[in-house]
Amino acid sequence: MAETLLDIIQQSINGLMYGAFYALIGIGFTLFFGVMKKFNLAYGPTIMAGIYLGLIPLYRWKAPMWVVFVTCVAGAVVVGFIVELACFRYLRKGHELAPLMTTVGMLILIQETVVIVTHAAPYEYPNIFGDESLEVGPFLIRPDYLAILISGLVFVVLLYLLVQRTAFGRAMRAIAENPAVAQLLGVSVSRMNRLTFALTSALGGATGYLVAMTFGALQPGIASWMTIKGLVVIVIGGLGSIPGAICAGLLLGVVEFQALWFLGVGYRDILAYLLLFAFLVLRPSGLMGRPAT
Amino acid sequence: MLEVRDLEIRYGSVVAVDGISLDVKEGEIVCLIGPNGVGKTTTLLSIAGLVRPASGKIKFFERHLVHLRPEKIVRLGIGLVPEGRWILGEMTVHENLLMGAYSRKADRATIAGDIERVCETFPILRQRSGQLAGTLSGGEQQMLAIARALMARPRLLLMDEPSLGLAPLIIEEIFRVIKELHARGTTILLVEQNAHQALQIAHRAYVMEVGRIILSGPAAELREHALLKKAYLGVRARQPS
Ligand SMILES: Nc1ncnc2c1ncn2[C@@H]1O[C@H](COP(=O)(O)OP(=O)(O)OP(=O)(O)O)[C@@H](O)[C@H]1O
Ligand SMILES: [Mg+2]
Numbered sequence: 001m002a003e004t005l006l007d008i009i010q011q012s013i014n015g016l017m018y019g020a021f022y023a024l025i026g027i028g029f030t031l032f033f034g035v036m037k038k039f040n041l042a043y044g045p046t047i048m049a050g051i052y053l054g055l056i057p058l059y060r061w062k063a064p065m066w067v068v069f070v071t072c073v074a075g076a077v078v079v080g081f082i083v084e085l086a087c088f089r090y091l092r093k094g095h096e097l098a099p100l101m102t103t104v105g106m107l108i109l110i111q112e113t114v115v116i117v118t119h120a121a122p123y124e125y126p127n128i129f130g131d132e133s134l135e136v137g138p139f140l141i142r143p144d145y146l147a148i149l150i151s152g153l154v155f156v157v158l159l160y161l162l163v164q165r166t167a168f169g170r171a172m173r174a175i176a177e178n179p180a181v182a183q184l185l186g187v188s189v190s191r192m193n194r195l196t197f198a199l200t201s202a203l204g205g206a207t208g209y210l211v212a213m214t215f216g217a218l219q220p221g222i223a224s225w226m227t228i229k230g231l232v233v234i235v236i237g238g239l240g241s242i243p244g245a246i247c248a249g250l251l252l253g254v255v256e257f258q259a260l261w262f263l264g265v266g267y268r269d270i271l272a273y274l275l276l277f278a279f280l281v282l283r284p285s286g287l288m289g290r291p292a293t
Numbered sequence: 294m295l296e297v298r299d300l301e302i303r304y305g306s307v308v309a310v311d312g313i314s315l316d317v318k319e320g321e322i323v324c325l326i327g328p329n330g331v332g333k334t335t336t337l338l339s340i341a342g343l344v345r346p347a348s349g350k351i352k353f354f355e356r357h358l359v360h361l362r363p364e365k366i367v368r369l370g371i372g373l374v375p376e377g378r379w380i381l382g383e384m385t386v387h388e389n390l391l392m393g394a395y396s397r398k399a400d401r402a403t404i405a406g407d408i409e410r411v412c413e414t415f416p417i418l419r420q421r422s423g424q425l426a427g428t429l430s431g432g433e434q435q436m437l438a439i440a441r442a443l444m445a446r447p448r449l450l451l452m453d454e455p456s457l458g459l460a461p462l463i464i465e466e467i468f469r470v471i472k473e474l475h476a477r478g479t480t481i482l483l484v485e486q487n488a489h490q491a492l493q494i495a496h497r498a499y500v501m502e503v504g505r506i507i508l509s510g511p512a513a514e515l516r517e518h519a520l521l522k523k524a525y526l527g528v529r530a531r532q533p534s
Contacts, residue, residue: 167395174381174392180343181379183363186396186445 010139011257017145018214019253020152024207025226026233026245027159028200033240034176035196038096041103042083043204044227045110048220050076050205051212052114055123065128073205079110080201084194107224114220122217129213144213151210155203156246163242168195176240232276238289247287251275294319294480295340295371295449300349302335309335311504312349317449317482322475324483324491324512327501333484334376336501337451340482341373342366353449367396372447376454376484378438382427386418389426389437393444404444411440414470432463439470443479450474453484468494492516 025043032040053075057063063071087102129143163169174182175192183189208226212218233252237244252272259271279286295317302310310332317323325333338344340351342363351358358366381389390411394404412419415436421429426437435455442450452471456464464487472494475481485491492498492512500508500515508518 167391170384170388170392171395173384174395177381177383178379181375181381182392184341184343184367184373184375184379185392185441186364186367188362188364 006138007261008258011261012254013139013141014145015254015257016250017142017149017253018257019250020149021207021211021249022229022233022252023246023249024152024155024203025230026237026249027156027242028204029230029234030237030240030242030245031172031196031200033234035172035192036088036099038088038099039103039231040083040087040200041100041227041231042087042106042110043200043230044225045107045223046076046079046083046201047204047208047226048114048223049079049110050074050201051125051208051218051222052118052123052220053079054205054209054212055125055218058126059123065126069206069209072209073202076201076205076208077198080197080204081194084197088193089190107227111220111223114223118220120220122219125212125215125218127213127216142214144210148207148210148214151207155207159203159242172196229272232272234286235276236279236286238286241286241288244286244288251287294354295482296350296352297336297340298350298352300336300339300346300351302332302339302344302346304335308504310339310346313499313501313504313506315499315506315509317480319448319480320475320478321497322471322481322483322495324485324488324495324498325501326485326488326491326498328486330503331501332504333501334453337373337375337453337482337484340366340451341371364396367445367447370446370448372442372445372450374438374442374450374452374455376457378431378434380426380429380434380437380441382425384426385423386426386429386437387422389441390418390444393441396445407444407446411443414443414473415440432459432466435459435463435467436470439467443474447479449480449482451482451484454486455483456485456487456490464490 025047028043029039032038032043050072054068054072057067057071083103083106087099087106091098091102127144129147133140133142134146135141163172171182171187171192174185174187175189179189215222229252233245233248236252237246237248252275255271255275256268259267263271297313297315299312299314300310301308301312313332313336315323315325325336327333335344339346340358342358342361342365346359349359353366353369353371356369358369381392384392387408390408391404394407397404417433418437418440421433426434429437439452439455455467455471459467468490471481471483475494483491483495492515495512497510498512498515499506508515
């Protein structure tokens with residue numbers, strides 16, 4: 001009994017740490033949605049492409065890991081820029097659903113490009129934190145998970161300051177609330193779109209760099225996996241709410257790790273989807289979203 | 294200063310503005326009056342760049358505005374106080390004012406000074422500074438909308454029915470402020486249904502009727518015009534032959 005309780009706590013710790021990653025993907029989707037009122041299903045592939053591009057200096061020139069990190073971030077930003085250009089910029093206004101199609105197309109395109117380039121072979125990704133867990137009382141803390149949590153906290157604080165305290169953040173909130181007013185006051189919507197893409201892609205690349213370490217080996221399927229996690233998080237958290245995305249990401253992490261431990265690997269995603277359906281049925285507006293009008 | 298020529302604006306197949314021309318000279322208060330749905334708002338929105346005209350010219354100090362985006366136009370010195378206020382309800386009053394200065398490249402101290410100045414004009418905004426703008430009363434929201442437009446230091450201020458839905462005392466206040474802004478050097482193009490009061494403070498006026506301008510001239514003359522006297526009483530004016 002006591003042992004079960006310890007297990008639950010241990011898996012909750014793991015889940016919270018890993019959930020910080022889900023929260024960040026959810027925040028990315030929330031920022032896209034806030035500024036553009038559209039979904040970017042190519043967000044997962046953008047992060048994945050950043051991670052794979054980070055492998056190039058590593059495999060070609062045995063570059064140090066900070067170079068890999070910079071390449072991950074820069075690579076994600078470049079791919080994000082391409083996604084914005086190809087899937088959003090020239091679409092006519094008012095076609096709210098068109099980016100669902102263009103970004104699904106992009107998801108497949110990026111994922112398959114990586115499959116072709118890597119011959120679908122998994123690539124080993126070094127873990128700079130080693131595999132020695134920290135012992136805290138009766139619990140084990142994986143250092144790579146801890147790094148995800150800490151970087152998540154840092155990013156959330158930085159994003160909070162950016163959104164609440166800077167002119168850029170105010171412009172972002174103004175567009176989210178009323179694009180016409182924002183324009184009238186001098187905000188360039190197209191420039192804000194590009195900056196939002198740069199910001200979310202950089203965030204994705206930086207987090208992806210850490211998350212890739214927890215995988216051990218990379219395979220292109222993580223692209224759609226990350227997109228799906230992001231969508232689950234924004235549904236659970238409530239569309240358009242950053243605090244909602246944070247809570248939902250952490251909750252999803254905890255639920256997945258309990259499932260993983262007590263039920264087995266196969267149940268991890270099943271429980272995540274059960275959680276998603278529970279919210280869709282019982283609380284469609286999510287944890288912090290406004291009830292649909 | 295502002296020159297509008299043969300402006301035509303359509304929403305789909307509906308012609309909202311059907312070839313109007315008007316001028317605003319520096320230092321004037323010009324008002325545009327007319328009954329509901331004749332295209333007054335549409336005209337202002339197209340000057341501000343939010344609605345693209347089908348044809349015609351809009352010139353501001355010899356600059357053509359028709360193909361410019363709204364964010365460019367505000368930087369040229371045209372501010373709009375939109376109909377229905379359009380304040381940012383989920384941001385504080387202070388943040389709304391900061392957004393008003395978004396288009397300017399000014400340092401914090403200058404902007405803080407400007408906020409101080411608009412708060413002198415509207416002392417209530419100072420009291421409400423940290424409050425969410427959506428929780429303000431209608432009159433307070435209107436004052437915020439005007440104050441926010443002023444934060445961009447416009448040379449030409451377009452005002453769309455600033456007195457709409459407000460109590461008589463607040464309307465007095467708003468008109469007092471318009472006169473004060475004008476005295477401090479802002480040129481104003483005012484859209485009003487409150488023709489009586491608008492004609493008191495304006496130098497010149499244009500009267501619109503379904504997409505066209507049917508009358509124009511010095512405000513003092515229009516005040517005495519038979520057609521307008523009828524319009525005050527709610528009788529629709531007929532096209533003069
Ligand atoms: N977004 C729109 N789509 C379609 N038609 C519109 C749109 N906006 C306005 N219209 C139409 O254009 C015409 C002019 O509207 P506008 O709002 O400019 O009138 P207005 O003179 O400002 O009226 P009011 O005094 O009631 O504010 C109206 O017939 C209106 O129905
Ligand atoms: Mg109107």
